[in-house]
Amino acid sequence: MLKTKVAILGAGFISDIHFESYHRFIPEAEVVAVYARDAAKAKAFAEKHNIPAWYDDIDAILSESGCEVVDICLPNFLHASVTLKAADAGKHIIIEKPLALTLEEADAMIAACKAAGVKLMYAEELCFAPKYERVRQMVKEGGVGDIYMLKQGEKHSGPHSAWFYDKKLSGGGVLMDMGCHAIAWFRWMLNNARAVSVYASMATVYHKDKTDCEDNSVVIVEFENGVIGVAENSWAKHGGMDDRCEVYGTGGVVYADLFMGNAAVSYSKNGYGYAMEKADTTIGWSFTIFEEVFNQGYPHELKHFIDCIQQNKEPLVTGEDGRAVLEIINAAYASAAEGRKIMLPFSPKVERPIDLWHHPQHIK
Numbered sequence: 001m002l003k004t005k006v007a008i009l010g011a012g013f014i015s016d017i018h019f020e021s022y023h024r025f026i027p028e029a030e031v032v033a034v035y036a037r038d039a040a041k042a043k044a045f046a047e048k049h050n051i052p053a054w055y056d057d058i059d060a061i062l063s064e065s066g067c068e069v070v071d072i073c074l075p076n077f078l079h080a081s082v083t084l085k086a087a088d089a090g091k092h093i094i095i096e097k098p099l100a101l102t103l104e105e106a107d108a109m110i111a112a113c114k115a116a117g118v119k120l121m122y123a124e125e126l127c128f129a130p131k132y133e134r135v136r137q138m139v140k141e142g143g144v145g146d147i148y149m150l151k152q153g154e155k156h157s158g159p160h161s162a163w164f165y166d167k168k169l170s171g172g173g174v175l176m177d178m179g180c181h182a183i184a185w186f187r188w189m190l191n192n193a194r195a196v197s198v199y200a201s202m203a204t205v206y207h208k209d210k211t212d213c214e215d216n217s218v219v220i221v222e223f224e225n226g227v228i229g230v231a232e233n234s235w236a237k238h239g240g241m242d243d244r245c246e247v248y249g250t251g252g253v254v255y256a257d258l259f260m261g262n263a264a265v266s267y268s269k270n271g272y273g274y275a276m277e278k279a280d281t282t283i284g285w286s287f288t289i290f291e292e293v294f295n296q297g298y299p300h301e302l303k304h305f306i307d308c309i310q311q312n313k314e315p316l317v318t319g320e321d322g323r324a325v326l327e328i329i330n331a332a333y334a335s336a337a338e339g340r341k342i343m344l345p346f347s348p349k350v351e352r353p354i355d356l357w358h359h360p361q362h363i364k
């Protein structure tokens with residue numbers, strides 16, 4: 001079997017999930033190397049997963065590892081610079097969300113991949129999550145009539161690493177981190193319909209001691225076909241990860257819940273190992289998840305990209321989709337600052353999207 005050689009860049013939370021996906025579910029791929037800034041971390045990740053090579057230098061992993069694909073699992077502020085290097089080295093790229101910090105970076109990434117003739121996939125796993133895919137099929141079969149409203153929300157009690165809370169490294173708070181999922185999923189459900197306006201409200205309600213980023217947000221996106229998408233996102237919600245969608249149509253409705261709705265509802269007096277992502281206790285009632293990585297669609301997403309490389313097909317979710325999501329995120333920060341609907345297209349010049357909320361003088 002042809003095995004596509006993959007290098008994972010990053011050795012943190014999502015890198016583990018991507019590794020598990022390749023290892024357990026994608027025999028057509030082989031992880032040949034891992035990069036982390038810290039050599040000890042790279043070595044430990046390689047040893048834990050039996051990966052033959054590790055690097056603490058991005059240029060070296062690109063030139064020496066023999067990889068055909070780089071899977072970018074690094075903090076947001078590195079997405080653009082690392083994509084440019086990887087494209088220059090002739091590697092196909094799958095990149096974690098959000099695509100970049102700025103629209104200029106996004107444009108440069110897309111252009112560099114086109115110029116180098118390499119594929120760029122925007123890794124939005126909700127487009128591949130099996131339960132959400134079942135919902136999409138039901139809609140395609142006419143099961144809900146004409147969609148008039150979509151809702152999607154992802155909520156937990158806050159990220160696992162400090163960089164998420166630092167806007168210079170993340171570009172913004174929960175909207176950048178998790179609102180991007182909802183927005184990408186709306187576009188996916190609507191065959192990439194154009195968004196025409198964005199309204200948002202947001203605040204820092206829980207993590208005021210560690211960040212000036214928003215940790216709770218609601219965004220309403222209006223699309224050209226009249227559908228509205230409502231994105232609810234929070235880093236202030238206790239009790240573990242919540243990821244759910246609702247589809248409302250003229251002929252029906254569907255609700256899907258990836259975590260609580262896929263869990264074994266359990267009660268434990270003493271507690272046990274692990275219930276689900278971001279659950280801080282297993283004592284008392286828990287939603288005990290199974291096949292967490294599979295249920296969120298990571299193996300399906302990564303398998304799709306490997307198939308695109310092997311069959312020379314365009315990915316179903318592209319850099320352009322990541323850019324469209326980022327534009328809507330920018331508009332949401334501007335809307336929250338000004339208390340009004342922002343019309344698209346919207347192309348502000350800011351170092352990071354959250355600046356539009358903190359310094360609304362950048363909004364034109």
Ligand SMILES: NC(=O)c1ccc[n+]([C@@H]2O[C@H](COP(=O)([O-])OP(=O)(O)OC[C@H]3O[C@@H](n4cnc5c(N)ncnc54)[C@H](O)[C@@H]3O)[C@@H](O)[C@H]2O)c1
Binds near residue numbers: 076098123
């Ligand atoms: N699709 C999803 O649901 C999902 C979930 C989690 C994270 N992500 C995305 O994946 C990316 C990584 O997130 P994570 O949760 O794995 O983060 P993490 O903090 O767990 O891991 C980040 C990795 O990058 C390395 N790193 C940190 N700062 C660095 C620097 N200055 N230079 C070089 N390397 C550095 C760390 O050592 C670590 O290996 C982010 O873009 C995040 O938004 C996506």
